[in-house]
Amino acid sequence: xxxxxxxxxxxxxxxxxxxxxxxxxxxxxxxxxxxxxxxxxxxxxxxxxxxxxxxxxxxxxxxxxxxxxxxxxxxxxxxxxxxxxxxxxxxxxxxxxxxxxxxxxxxxxxxxxxxxxxxxxxxxx
Amino acid sequence: xxxxxxxxxxxxxxxxxxxxxxxxxxxxxxxxxxxxxxxxxxxxxxxxxxxxxxxxxxxxxxxxxxxxxxxxxxxxxxxxxxxxxxxxxxxxxxxx
Amino acid sequence: xxxxxxxxxxxxxxxxxxxxxxxxxxxxxxxxxxxxxxxxxxxxxxxxxxxxxxxxxxxxxxxxxxxxxxxxxxxxxxxxxxxxxxxxxxxxxxxxxxxxxxxxxxxxxxxxxxxxxxxxxxxxxxxxxxxxxxxxxxxxxxxxxxxxxxxxxxxxxxxxxxxxxxxxxxxxxxxxxxxxxxxxxxxxxxxxxxxxxxxxxxxxxxxxxxxxxxxxxxxx
Numbered sequence: 320x321x322x323x324x325x326x327x328x329x330x331x332x333x334x335x336x337x338x339x340x341x342x343x344x345x346x347x348x349x350x351x352x353x354x355x356x357x358x359x360x361x362x363x364x365x366x367x368x369x370x371x372x373x374x375x376x377x378x379x380x381x382x383x384x385x386x387x388x389x390x391x392x393x394x395x396x397x398x399x400x401x402x403x404x405x406x407x408x409x410x411x412x413x414x415x416x417x418x419x420x421x422x423x424x425x426x427x428x429x430x431x432x433x434x435x436x437x438x439x440x441x442x443x444x
Numbered sequence: 445x446x447x448x449x450x451x452x453x454x455x456x457x458x459x460x461x462x463x464x465x466x467x468x469x470x471x472x473x474x475x476x477x478x479x480x481x482x483x484x485x486x487x488x489x490x491x492x493x494x495x496x497x498x499x500x501x502x503x504x505x506x507x508x509x510x511x512x513x514x515x516x517x518x519x520x521x522x523x524x525x526x527x528x529x530x531x532x533x534x535x536x537x538x539x540x
Numbered sequence: 541x542x543x544x545x546x547x548x549x550x551x552x553x554x555x556x557x558x559x560x561x562x563x564x565x566x567x568x569x570x571x572x573x574x575x576x577x578x579x580x581x582x583x584x585x586x587x588x589x590x591x592x593x594x595x596x597x598x599x600x601x602x603x604x605x606x607x608x609x610x611x612x613x614x615x616x617x618x619x620x621x622x623x624x625x626x627x628x629x630x631x632x633x634x635x636x637x638x639x640x641x642x643x644x645x646x647x648x649x650x651x652x653x654x655x656x657x658x659x660x661x662x663x664x665x666x667x668x669x670x671x672x673x674x675x676x677x678x679x680x681x682x683x684x685x686x687x688x689x690x691x692x693x694x695x696x697x698x699x700x701x702x703x704x705x706x707x708x709x710x711x712x713x714x715x716x717x718x719x720x721x722x723x724x725x726x727x728x729x730x731x732x733x734x735x736x737x738x739x740x741x742x743x744x745x746x747x748x749x750x751x752x753x754x755x756x757x758x759x760x
Binding site: 357420440 | 701
């Protein structure tokens with residue numbers, strides 16, 4: 320006979336509902352304030368349009384990656400932060416570039432300065 | 445069994461009660477609910493395949509109309525109001 | 541009293557200006573964030589690899605900026621003025637929009653008509669699907685939890701939060717954009733607008749009335 324208690328891994332008790340599938344759940348009053356889209360957000364949007372038009376991935380793939388982020392990230396990340404994360408992940412899966420290439424480029428970008436304007440370069444206003 | 449691609453308007457259908465852990469477009473709040481086909485929309489690429497970079501089959505898509513009474517029961521704000529959603533054929537069962 | 545927030549009627553074609561006409565100054569001067577550095581890196585990599593060009597990115601931004609609720613308003617005004625066009629709009633809203641010269645790309649649009657007895661309202665509970673190629677980008681509230689979760693269950697209460705109270709004898713139809721279609725509400729033409737030109741009619745049509753959280757009022 321084995322001595323001591325047998326313990327099993329604690330299991331979750333989710334009903335399977337996914338966080339983004341929120342129709343019918345409780346919510347607050349609608350907040351009517353709106354913000355202007357920043358240039359970096361417009362660029363993310365453009366990258367999504369161009370990538371999907373060029374067949375690198377689909378809008379379904381965009382949604383799938385965002386859904387897989389989970390509820391915490393919905394609270395922590397802004398709309399276009401979730402989008403740029405998803406655009407990037409879909410492009411990685413499409414083989415557009417490697418993570419190493421991406422890391423090197425991100426480091427290069429960061430080294431250009433402190434602000435978005437300084438690091439975006441390209442001469443756009 | 446799923447409705448035929450050219451299913452008649454007002455044919456009654458039930459949304460299947462599946463709860464898969466992946467990218468689907470049948471909202472949780474409509475699963476198990478019965479509605480009427482408002483109009484067939486034709487075939488579209490299956491988002492459950494497109495989302496994963498898998499070659500996608502074309503699946504018939506339907507606009508289905510539900511009463512709020514059907515969807516929310518006693519909790520409905522106004523039972524005669526309606527909810528229309530687009531549901532793919534493989535999520536629908538014919539109701540006799 | 542129905543009201544519209546930041547309703548953009550002026551289309552812009554300058555990539556340096558936000559839809560409200562303000563320059564993107566604040567965003568340019570803020571400390572670079574992680575996700576912003578990702579955007580710059582991804583964009584530059586795609587350009588380096590020849591997948592796109594700087595010009596193409598700017599043109600895509602400009603094209604999106606050129607779209608605004610004013611486009612949808614023109615479609616509504618034509619439908620109010622021309623019964624045959626209205627019939628074509630209700631049968632195939634994409635074709636009708638293209639007929640008016642709007643470049644809506646692959647948008648599959650369905651127009652749903654408000655009447656004396658029916659009021660329509662549009663949502664995407666699963667994400668934020670919106671007829672962008674005709675109306676421009678959606679407002680923040682459309683993409684947020686409060687609207688997406690509640691409007692399919694208590695649409696009339698949500699509409700009161702927008703300042704719209706509907707009579708009990710009207711039927712509310714909520715449309716959840718769950719798949720490939722996108723929706724525009726064809727608002728009811730208000731009384732007292734007989735004889736107005738299409739341009740004058742279009743000036744009355746707000747973005748919120750085409751989403752269904754407002755109705756169109758006649759000029760005072």
